[in-house]
Amino acid sequence: IWRDRLSSNAAINYFPFLKREDILESAQYFMGVALLAAQRSRDPSTQVGACIVNEEKKIVGVGYNGMPNGCGDDTLPWRRSGDNPVETKYFYVCHAELNAIMNKNSADLKGCTIYVTLFPCNECSKLLIQAGIKNVIYLSDKYHDDEKTVASRWMLDLAGIPYHEFIQNEKRPAPSRCFRCRCFTSFHRNKCMETTKINNKYIIERREHSTYGR
Secondary structure, three states, rough: HHHHHHHHHHHHHHHOOOOOOOOOOOHHHHHHHHHHOOOOOOOOOOOOOOEEEOOOEEEEEEEOOOOOOOOOOOOOOOOOOOOOHHHOOHOEEOHHHHHHEEEEEEOOOOOOOEEEEEEHHHHHHHHHHHHHHOOEEEEEOOOOHHHHHHHHHHHHHOOOOOOEEEEOOOOOOOOOOOOOOOOOOHHHHHHHHEEEEEEOEEEEEEEOOOOOOO
């Protein structure tokens, strides 16, 4: 009896066979993973996450900025400035892109796309080029005019690697972390962060940030 009913068009129309439509797009999902990875960083001033995806839309590497393995987070400095450069974090911190590459679970990264919450610096772009990354999707480019970022774009252009700003879907935005209370909820995101509309692009910016490196 049930077999006959299931075979009829009326039964097919009756049962809820329709799939969900309000899901995260692939790009939103991968950038969300990068944002979530950034929450693992112990850097008190800048948290960056990266997610590497292969041509089959599978995640093959995730990383965030932090101290090298075996170097205690409580031993090396996290400060951004000081009289002695050796006492600042810049000599020691491994960027998210580097860690994502080192954490890869595939033989190579040729043809992969990297989703990163902050535009790669010049050193990270060298690594991306050498690793065979073919596309860069970034969320923030707050150091656009910094010398390191200018050099980074130059190298990516010469290597033929396109880089694009991540544009959020207005109907279903990707998870983005609140820089004040660190939560992912849309309520706090809208309350604590500024959204600027530039050429129909929504760019989330911090209200306050330093202009000196990462």
